[in-house]
Structure formats: structure tokens, C-alpha cells
């Protein structure tokens with residue numbers, strides 16, 4: 392399974408900054424050591440044209456040239472630097488490449504970072520500079536339109552299970568029927584002013600595995616009743632975990648693994664290609680965050696193997712038919 396990374400672009404943060412930047416490198420290291428079926432690839436930067444499918448040109452330029460106001464930098468939560476701009480572009484690039492790989496026949500692929508769902512068209516927020524899932528969704532639609540015009544537009548479902556609402560994503564696609572935004576999140580959590588997505592499920596503090604999984608089941612059912620996706624972008628946030636500093640929910644390792652399996656199985660049953668990004672994770676113990684993410688990859692590898700078997704059987708059927 393192809394997994395794209397950009398964590399070698401180190402974003403310089405002041406000492407004591409609360410963002411756990413080291414988690415990405417640690418996840419990549421563990422994937423390389425423990426999951427031989429993962430093929431790690433360096434992410435390419437998203438271009439201005441790709442970013443402009445979602446973001447205002449003035450905002451793209453301010454990020455590129457470092458002319459963001461101090462207030463805008465504070466809202467993002469990272470100080471601007473050339474590395475910050477480069478990393479933000481590459482994180483979008485990683486989700487683009489994951490989507491393209493998943494659609495291109497592999498069925499599953501991932502971005503080791505990404506899931507920057509608090510980013511709006513014209514501003515960043517909450518550790519999110521550009522909105523990777525939004526840009527990737529629009530770009531996949533454009534590529535699909537060029538290659539398969541006769542099949543009609545590509546519809547994309549963004550399944551956002553980070554514990555925080557995907558407010559930027561919801562706003563970006565507010566008047567766009569070709570992208571469905573689903574978000575399950577803590578009602579008392581950041582962002583305190585939520586946006587209206589296509590389907591928002593607000594969960595109380597302390598929601599545990601059983602209630603969470605029930606809510607997820609209902610949400611996925613409703614999604615397919617209302618929408619026919621051709622691609623799923625899944626934000627597999629680790630921050631609903633009980634050991635998370637910001638999460639406020641009480642999901643266990645097993646509960647989160649069941650969550651991942653539910654989403655991936657739901658997509659597989661419908662043969663929907665799925666690209667996933669890691670989104671948030673702020674464990675009191677960083678290793679716990681990385682463990683949640685490793686479990687996501689282990690489930691994903693099972694479904695990727697099914698896609699590969701399907702491709703092999705398809706090839707065999709084609710040979711027999713000839």
C-alpha cells in the first residue's frame with residue numbers, strides 16, 4: 392500500500408509549542424519497521440493551480456511569501472517560515488497522491504499527515520494551513536471529468552472522524568452537491584462556532600466505544616441514502632482516544648480500531664476507493680497516538696490486500712475470457 396509523507400520538512404516551532412510534530416516521523420519509522428507491505432513515497436508539493444481549486448489566490452500568495460498578518464499566524468497556530476509553507480504544500484500533495492493511487496486501481500492509499508480540515512478558502516486555523524482533503528477532492532473531480540466525461544461527475548464523500556468538526560471543509564463545500572461532508576465530533580470541542588456540513592453528528596463529552604460506533608453506523612447509512620460517492624476521503628483522527636489531551640471522548644484502542652474497520656469495510660463493500668489522512672492526535676503520551684494510527688494502518692492493509700486480490704482475479708478473468 393502506498394503511503395505518502397512530508398515529515399522530513401521540519402517545521403521549526405518554538406520550544407514548548409503544544410503541537411506534537413514528532414508524531415509524524417515516529418509513525419513513518421514504525422511503518423517502515425513493522426509493516427513491510429507499506430511502500431513509503433515522498434509527497435510532491437501541490438501547485439498554485441491545484442491549491443486554487445479551493446483557496447483564494449491572495450491567501451496562497453500570503454503563505455508563499457510570508458506576508459500573513461500576526462493575527463492570521465496566531466489563528467493557524469504555527470509561526471510562518473519557508474519550511475512551514477513548503478510542508479503545507481506537500482501535505483496537500485500527499486493527499487492528492489493518495490487519492491490518485493486509490494482511484495487508479497489500488498483501492499486504498501494514505502497520507503501520513505494531512506486531514507487539515509480547519510482550513511478555509513481564505514484562511515488557516517487550528518494547525519491547518521491548506522485544506523488537503525478539499526483540494527484533493529476537487530482535483531480528482533477535474534481529472535475524472537477529463538478522462539471519463541461520459542460517466543458523469545465524480546462524487547466525493549469526506550468522512551471526517553477527527554474529534555473536532557471539519558468546519559473549513561463544511562464551509563468550502565456548503566454549496567457544492569458533488570461533495571458530501573460528514574463529521575462526527577465532540578459538541579463541546581473546538582471549533583466553538585461550527586459550520587453546517589451535509590451531516591454533522593455532535594457527541595457529548597465522555598462518549599465511549601458503543602455509543603460512538605452506533606452513531607457512526609447510522610451516519611454511514613444516512614450518507615449512502617442521500618449520496619452516491621465514487622471516492623471516499625477518510626480523516627482517521629486519533630484524537631477521540633481516551634488518552635488524548637484535547638479529545639474529550641473516551642474511545643479505547645479497540646473502539647478506534649473498530650471505527651476504522653467499519654469505515655473501511657463500508658467502503659470495500661461498495662468497492663469505493665478510499666484515501667485516508669491522519670488528522671489530529673494529541674495524546675498525553677505521544678506513543679499512544681502513534682499506536683492508534685498504527686492500528687488504522689493494520690486494518691487498511693487488510694483491505695488493500697483485498698483490493699489487490701480483486702485486481703488479480705480480474706486479470707485472470709480477462710485472460711480466461713480471451
Ligand SMILES: [Zn+2]
Nearest residue numbers: 553554555671
Ligand atoms: Zn482534531
